[in-house]
Amino acid sequence: MNHPIEEHMALISQLYPGAYTQTVPQQGESKSRRRRKKSKSAGENGSLGFKKRKLSEEQVNLLERNFGDEHKLESERKDRLASELGLDPRQVAVWFQNRRARWRNKKLEEEYSNLKKIHETTIVEKCCLESEVLKLKDLLAEAEKDIQRLSERVDGISSHSPSSSQSVGAIDPPFFGEFGIEGYDDDVFYMAEPTYVNGMGWMNLYM
DNA sequence: GAGTTCAAGGGTTTACATCA
DNA sequence: CTGATGTAAACCCTTGAACT
Incomplete structure (x- = not known):
């Protein structure tokens, strides 16, 4: 009694003469693992030469639907699909392998474009932050100039006053008050520890 | 004729069976 | 039980025919 798959393969050989005839095991012959032999040219063996056959639209549609359900192909499903499609189970397996490869490539492309x-x-954000840093540096330079001017003014006043130490103390608090900073000594911009804001560690380079 | 697509080839790995 | 050997199938990368 013939195996159903072998009967099926015989039918395929009838439907597509010349295609896969090399891979269909003959009666009593053990099933070969290797499929067709590589042919140097299509017409080399005349009508027996291998001709690559494209799967029909319906076959591809059914395969695609099955692939959508589950990317992995168990042996039972492979045989069932093969018989539904009139294909060699090996062809179904190959199609799934190739389809998985295409799927992986697509995934990689998507991942690449997301990254x-x-x-x-991130580059745009970095540019914005860099220009922000430049603005802040300008502000800082301005503030330092103000400090310089004020301290020169204080020096000028104190040189005419006998109680110089008192007047300096009287002038300082209002000055820092202008910047909304309280309780700082004259090292206003000192940062004891590097201050990392999320993903902005590089900012310390400018400090 | 160069580039692309896709079924299939071929090598490797893995799982399982058999045997000494 | 265990290690060696064989076989089948799954997987991955490459090849080559067909098509654009």
């Missing part, structure tokens, strides 16, 4: 987007927005 690219993230990189681009």
Whole structure:
């Protein structure tokens, strides 16, 4: 009694003469693992030469639907699909392998484009932060100039006054009050520890 | 004729069976 | 039980025919 798959393969051989005839095991022959032999040219063996056959639209549609359900192909499903599609189970397995490879490539491409987007927005963000740093540096320079001017003014006043130490103490608090800073000594911009804001560690380079 | 697509080839790995 | 050997199938990367 013939195996159903072998009967099926015989039917395929009838439907597609010349295609896969090399891979269909003959009566009493053990099933070979290796499929077709590589042919140097299609017409080398005349009508017996291998001709690559494209799967039909319906076959591909059914395969795609099955792939959508589950990317992995168990042996039972492979045989069932093969018989539904009129294909060799090996062809179904190959199709799934190739389809998984295409799926992986697509995934990789998507991942790459997502990373690219993230990189681009990070670059823009970095530029904004850099220009912010420049603005703040300008402000800092201005403030330092103000400090310099005020301390020169204080020096000028104190040189005419006998109680110089008192007047300096009287002038300082209102000056820092202007910047909304209280309780600081003259080292206003000293930072004891590097202050890392989320993802902004690089800012310390400018400090 | 160069580039792309896709079924299939071929090598490797893994799981299981058999045997000494 | 265990290690060696064989076989089948799954997987991955490459190849080559067909198509654009």
